[in-house]
Amino acid sequence: MVNFYKYLKPLVFKTDPEKAHCLALKSIKHNCIFDYSIQEYMKSYFSQNICGIQFDSPVGLAAGFDKNGELTGKIHLNGFGFAEIGTITPFPQDGNEKPRMFRAIEDEGLINRLGFNNKGVDELILNVKKHSFQKKIPIGINIGPNKNSQNFIHDYEILIEKVYQNEDLFDYITINISSPNTAGLRDLQQIDNLKNLLSQVNQKIEKISSKKKLPIFLKISPDINDNDATDIAHLSIENKLSGLIISNTTIDKSHIFSQYKNEAGGLSGKPLFEKSTELLRQIYKQIGKKILLIGVGGISSGQDCIEKIKAGASLVQLYTGMVYHGLFLANKINKELIEIFQRDGIKHISQLHN
Numbered sequence: 001m002v003n004f005y006k007y008l009k010p011l012v013f014k015t016d017p018e019k020a021h022c023l024a025l026k027s028i029k030h031n032c033i034f035d036y037s038i039q040e041y042m043k044s045y046f047s048q049n050i051c052g053i054q055f056d057s058p059v060g061l062a063a064g065f066d067k068n069g070e071l072t073g074k075i076h077l078n079g080f081g082f083a084e085i086g087t088i089t090p091f092p093q094d095g096n097e098k099p100r101m102f103r104a105i106e107d108e109g110l111i112n113r114l115g116f117n118n119k120g121v122d123e124l125i126l127n128v129k130k131h132s133f134q135k136k137i138p139i140g141i142n143i144g145p146n147k148n149s150q151n152f153i154h155d156y157e158i159l160i161e162k163v164y165q166n167e168d169l170f171d172y173i174t175i176n177i178s179s180p181n182t183a184g185l186r187d188l189q190q191i192d193n194l195k196n197l198l199s200q201v202n203q204k205i206e207k208i209s210s211k212k213k214l215p216i217f218l219k220i221s222p223d224i225n226d227n228d229a230t231d232i233a234h235l236s237i238e239n240k241l242s243g244l245i246i247s248n249t250t251i252d253k254s255h256i257f258s259q260y261k262n263e264a265g266g267l268s269g270k271p272l273f274e275k276s277t278e279l280l281r282q283i284y285k286q287i288g289k290k291i292l293l294i295g296v297g298g299i300s301s302g303q304d305c306i307e308k309i310k311a312g313a314s315l316v317q318l319y320t321g322m323v324y325h326g327l328f329l330a331n332k333i334n335k336e337l338i339e340i341f342q343r344d345g346i347k348h349i350s351q352l353h354n
């Protein structure tokens with residue numbers, strides 16, 4: 001498939017980043033073409049059943065791209081093997097003042113301080129319902145509290161209840177405690193706070209007493225130290241979580257060249273790759289395969305995916321790579337992975353794990 005994005009990119013980069021994002025959402029809704037030529041290879045090389053969910057590609061859409069679940073009937077056409085929608089909050093909210101998204105072009109990074117702008121969980125559920133007949137890949141829902149909430153934990157409980165009322169629409173839930181743009185959110189990563197949160201979440205799920213138990217993943221920040229990360233991983237296992245998503249954006253921008261390096265917000269893309277991969281590697285070293293690990297941060301090629309998988313990830317996600325390499329990046333990565341597998345005689349993705 002010809003990569004038209006290199007011709008389009010100069011034009012896209014003249015557009016305000018948030019406007020460009022809205023155009024990207026529209027374009028996916030209306031003009032997607034899946035590369036069917038690799039479908040059979042994908043099935044044989046990539047097929048994995050994890051937490052009872054079938055994945056035909058390890059490459060997922062990271063949270064924040066489709067905040068309101070508008071693309072769930074279409075996004076598989078871009079090559080994604082699963083998609084995480086949200087972060088969604090109980091009630092709609094506007095997020096921070098604009099401008100709040102900046103391209104760090106020299107670094108292939110993005111800085112954002114959107115602040116969970118979203119239309120609220122009820123609208124997201126309506127959107128996902130509307131497209132459920134077209135759903136072809138697992139859909140995760142990433143949940144977080146409203147900015148002005150008096151009780152963050154109560155917000156997670158409200159959201160879990162809403163998700164369970166519509167449990168057939170979703171394949172997993174991600175508890176986001178790591179976005180840097182909601183004041184106080186990342187304090188939930190402190191071990192006593194997290195203990196409390198996870199125990200409340202489990203009690204809530206027990207009360208709902210649904211036969212189906214949706215896997216719960218926890219998304220963590222790359223800015224925590226290795227010891228805290230290990231404690232969080234152990235606590236997650238004790239509390240029967242199914243996975244850790246490593247990682248959200250970083251607030252450390254000291255190593256980038258961009259004129260925007262002093263803007264407040266979280267940094268994603270290439271400059272996050274090393275840091276998020278190292279955290280993943282450390283957690284995998286400590287806990288091995290006791291919990292699913294999903295690697296996120298700075299992925300823009302098949303080789304990047306291989307590095308995350310070798311560091312311990314069973315699945316990966318991406319967002320910022322699409323800003324620099326186009327909306328069909330997942331398709332391109334699937335192809336690159338197949339080429340690498342064929343070159344190196346790898347028969348199945350599971351062979352990449354130590």
Ligand SMILES: Cc1cc2nc3c(=O)[nH]c(=O)nc-3n(C[C@H](O)[C@H](O)[C@H](O)COP(=O)(O)O)c2cc1C
Nearest residue numbers: 062063064087112247248268269297298318319320
């Ligand atoms: C503009 C933007 C908005 C984001 N919004 C969310 C969000 O709402 N919830 C979340 O968990 N992560 C959010 N993220 C973080 C991504 O899901 C991902 O963890 C991070 O960007 C690293 O991956 P990447 O380098 O491939 O972008 C956002 C990232 C960007 C760039």
